[in-house]
Amino acid sequence: MSLPRASSATRGSEETQGARGERGALVNMELLGLPNIGNTCFLNAILQCLLVLPSFLKKILHQEQLWSSSPFSNLLRCLSDVYRSSLPDSGANQASKADLMWKVKYSLSGYDLKYLGDTQQDAHELLVNMLCQLKEEGMILKTLGVSYTCPVSQLEFQLVSVRTCTSCGRESSTREDYNHLSLDFSPERTLQSSLALTFKGEKVEFKCEGCKGLHATKVELFHTLPLVLVLHLKRFGGPGGLEKLEAPLLFPSELRLSTLCGDMVPHLHSASPQALTNLAPSIQGSIPQTLTSQVSSPAGEAKDSTLCCSDSNDQEPEKVLLTASVKQQPVKSVNGYYQLTGVVSHLGGSANSGHYISDILHASGNWFCCNDSQVSMSNEATVLRTRARSAYMLFYMFRYCLLSPSIFLCCYICVRFLSPYRAREREAPAHRA
Numbered sequence: 001m002s003l004p005r006a007s008s009a010t011r012g013s014e015e016t017q018g019a020r021g022e023r024g025a026l027v028n029m030e031l032l033g034l035p036n037i038g039n040t041c042f043l044n045a046i047l048q049c050l051l052v053l054p055s056f057l058k059k060i061l062h063q064e065q066l067w068s069s070s071p072f073s074n075l076l077r078c079l080s081d082v083y084r085s086s087l088p089d090s091g092a093n094q095a096s097k098a099d100l101m102w103k104v105k106y107s108l109s110g111y112d113l114k115y116l117g118d119t120q121q122d123a124h125e126l127l128v129n130m131l132c133q134l135k136e137e138g139m140i141l142k143t144l145g146v147s148y149t150c151p152v153s154q155l156e157f158q159l160v161s162v163r164t165c166t167s168c169g170r171e172s173s174t175r176e177d178y179n180h181l182s183l184d185f186s187p188e189r190t191l192q193s194s195l196a197l198t199f200k201g202e203k204v205e206f207k208c209e210g211c212k213g214l215h216a217t218k219v220e221l222f223h224t225l226p227l228v229l230v231l232h233l234k235r236f237g238g239p240g241g242l243e244k245l246e247a248p249l250l251f252p253s254e255l256r257l258s259t260l261c262g263d264m265v266p267h268l269h270s271a272s273p274q275a276l277t278n279l280a281p282s283i284q285g286s287i288p289q290t291l292t293s294q295v296s297s298p299a300g301e302a303k304d305s306t307l308c309c310s311d312s313n314d315q316e317p318e319k320v321l322l323t324a325s326v327k328q329q330p331v332k333s334v335n336g337y338y339q340l341t342g343v344v345s346h347l348g349g350s351a352n353s354g355h356y357i358s359d360i361l362h363a364s365g366n367w368f369c370c371n372d373s374q375v376s377m378s379n380e381a382t383v384l385r386t387r388a389r390s391a392y393m394l395f396y397m398f399r400y401c402l403l404s405p406s407i408f409l410c411c412y413i414c415v416r417f418l419s420p421y422r423a424r425e426r427e428a429p430a431h432r433a
Ligand SMILES: [Zn+2]
Pocket: 165, 166, 167, 168, 169, 170, 208, 209, 210, 211, 212, 213
């Protein structure tokens, strides 16, 4: 099956040379591009969204000495090389990048041979396979005795599923590990309502150990939160899963999950209790204090915290049966939100044909539209408006809200009315023109 690529307009050279970021840094847009070496837009779009995630990238680059000692760290090496080729002083060009992309394809074929061919593949399936491959490379490192944290831990979280017997009210819970969520389209066609639909309570069959009842209500909630939340929108369905749903689905630039967390404080999944007391400066800023307080809770709850934190590394996904002693610290809301950093869009009428592109929020603070090697400047409003009908995968990064509204108000009053500069201004209005 050879899939036709949608035509992409050739852009002027001035657009692909460079852009001044909001923070003043010059971004070489040409180096952000990835050449299409034969229906590889699905791979380019996923790589461009993954490699713009600071926490994911840091986990790879900061541990290079550890993973480079293993000959089996093929994908880690490829991701590191592709990222470095995008830096302004890399000396890379489209030809050297094409060589790199062949290495990525070859590396992926170690997990699934289909990636060696030149047929178009599904971007969601590719991401899932890449994450599995990275976990496997991490498992090999662990068998070699290397103390290593897999970058996939940045995307991991746990959902807790609570079943309540409809006859006697007895509760039983299980936890399950995830590294992304797949969402159905809600009738309201918004991301928030689609998330709510996924977490909506439902009646299920259930064997109650208390009263031998056979029915229960099931509710799912976030038990831990990911640093990076990846959402897959189920646009393909129908016979053979090839029909595409082109209805718009509105998604926000800032996403809050507090309504899906129940009456508890979920902590970030990749933060172990030990790590929270000895945080690397780069990560510390993103750990919510309200969330860390959960980890240092009383002794009776410490075991539970350890259980759900310590599996953030390289264990296989598994369900964990909860005991009745699990208690969460009640709060009103999670003190943080998720910032949109990447969108993978599918352009075209069905899964059989089409073209993938990505929009990424670069470290410079600029949005770029990446169409394989063609990169152009964009902005958040354009991304939100134009990708509602084509967005297929969304990448959100956790951001901690440093100031609560009441503290923010106090700071504002101090700066606005009580600062010495303002006092001097009030005393000497005549100096103003
Ligand atoms: Zn019962």
